[in-house]
Amino acid sequence: MSGASEKAYVSIRNRLLGGEFPAGSRLSESELSESCGVSRTPVREALRRLAQEYFVRIEPNRGAFVIDWSRDDIMDMFEMRSMMEGLTARKAAERASMAQIDLMKAIIKRIDDVAEGGGPEMRDSFLTLNRQFHDTIFEASGSPKLTEIISRFVEQAVIVRTAAQYSAYDIVRSNQQHKELLSAIEKRNGMLAEIIMRSHILTAGERYHNNYMPNEA
Amino acid sequence: MSGASEKAYVSIRNRLLGGEFPAGSRLSESELSESCGVSRTPVREALRRLAQEYFVRIEPNRGAFVIDWSRDDIMDMFEMRSMMEGLTARKAAERASMAQIDLMKAIIKRIDDVAEGGGPEMRDSFLTLNRQFHDTIFEASGSPKLTEIISRFVEQAVIVRTAAQYSAYDIVRSNQQHKELLSAIEKRNGMLAEIIMRSHILTAGERYHNNYMPNEA
DNA sequence: CCCTAATTGATTGTATACAAATTTATACCG
DNA sequence: CGGTATAAATTTGTATACAATCAATTAGGG
Numbered sequence: 334m335s336g337a338s339e340k341a342y343v344s345i346r347n348r349l350l351g352g353e354f355p356a357g358s359r360l361s362e363s364e365l366s367e368s369c370g371v372s373r374t375p376v377r378e379a380l381r382r383l384a385q386e387y388f389v390r391i392e393p394n395r396g397a398f399v400i401d402w403s404r405d406d407i408m409d410m411f412e413m414r415s416m417m418e419g420l421t422a423r424k425a426a427e428r429a430s431m432a433q434i435d436l437m438k439a440i441i442k443r444i445d446d447v448a449e450g451g452g453p454e455m456r457d458s459f460l461t462l463n464r465q466f467h468d469t470i471f472e473a474s475g476s477p478k479l480t481e482i483i484s485r486f487v488e489q490a491v492i493v494r495t496a497a498q499y500s501a502y503d504i505v506r507s508n509q510q511h512k513e514l515l516s517a518i519e520k521r522n523g524m525l526a527e528i529i530m531r532s533h534i535l536t537a538g539e540r541y542h543n544n545y546m547p548n549e550a
Numbered sequence: 551m552s553g554a555s556e557k558a559y560v561s562i563r564n565r566l567l568g569g570e571f572p573a574g575s576r577l578s579e580s581e582l583s584e585s586c587g588v589s590r591t592p593v594r595e596a597l598r599r600l601a602q603e604y605f606v607r608i609e610p611n612r613g614a615f616v617i618d619w620s621r622d623d624i625m626d627m628f629e630m631r632s633m634m635e636g637l638t639a640r641k642a643a644e645r646a647s648m649a650q651i652d653l654m655k656a657i658i659k660r661i662d663d664v665a666e667g668g669g670p671e672m673r674d675s676f677l678t679l680n681r682q683f684h685d686t687i688f689e690a691s692g693s694p695k696l697t698e699i700i701s702r703f704v705e706q707a708v709i710v711r712t713a714a715q716y717s718a719y720d721i722v723r724s725n726q727q728h729k730e731l732l733s734a735i736e737k738r739n740g741m742l743a744e745i746i747m748r749s750h751i752l753t754a755g756e757r758y759h760n761n762y763m764p765n766e767a
Numbered sequence: 768c769c770c771t772a773a774t775t776g777a778t779t780g781t782a783t784a785c786a787a788a789t790t791t792a793t794a795c796c797g
Numbered sequence: 798c799g800g801t802a803t804a805a806a807t808t809t810g811t812a813t814a815c816a817a818t819c820a821a822t823t824a825g826g827g
Binding site for chain 3: 336371377
């Protein structure tokens, strides 16, 4: 997956996220091949990968088309993600090691620092740390296969696209939920951890809904 | 995806399900290309597709390896599936049309007939009808994108592999749960429908666990 | 004798050429 | 003028040839 294939994948994916291709439009292999500077073979591979991540839909003998996501679709994805990550949180509460709990504590502290410090790179730092926190939960759940499937889901078009631009206040609020979640995990209260995680994801969905779709479109 | 690519996919998938390739073993593109009667190009495409369905894992520059699933992994998958299909059942209870409810009724009736009739094709008929029933729930949930994602999940290696060989008694029992589920949907009781569906899937998981892994392996 | 390094062999990754299918354009008929 | 059928052009699908990477083996040095 490295070399030309990866190059094509990154290029097309970035352009899709940048909104260069309108929803429903068709992606020509030849054109992509030219603009990516690789041959059609790795372009085809990249398109299949993007289809797996629901960026595009491939119709046999017709090509790749940019997938359109409705508001309802996106909220459904948040709901699904809330269930999936809720499940891992419950398992993490049952199985997390002390080292993993300490790591989560450290990440939470760093997120607080980031929110307090502010600055232009605040959001990027938060996204990275937030990702690390959730990955640690995955790790602590002790279900590698399950975790891989959910990670793949989180990599999907919608989820990636909805990586919201949090304000400092939003970050503090989100991190408060992290603290509550960690507390539940420390107490080995799986059910509580699950509910808190679901709430955590669903409130993120609500925030997205309010921020990015204030009016009917 | 038709033609040579589909041919390679079906061939490799069947052989994987038939246990021809041991877990962890490496799949050579050249050998598959030869045995499938197509060139390496569609074989590579088929392997990527099988990687998406978690039949194999592809390591860059190293090839495709048959994935091994532990008992815990499989039970995790049932748990995940129970949540996913529970979600669609809840939505179906809120949105199902009369025509869809009637269709489910008809399918339930046909499953009862199949169980009563017995015969050698009983299990195949049940699997088909059972699939139709669950697909109707998906359809009735009114969330096409969500449904597509879940359908893809159900197509995965583990789920397909665990399509258990039900006895006539098991079929009757499973169909009883279908009836309870449909009753909840008719009453527009989403929460009840969700719980019944989750129970339905999890009991299937238990049955698999008991039937196929009676002893520690 | 063991460990390291280079070379050989084999396998995956990429590019290109060709085949098949679809879309578009055009000519013909009603 | 509209509709259908045919034909050309474009695009995807497949096969093959070549390049790059990785595994194994062998040669060399300690």
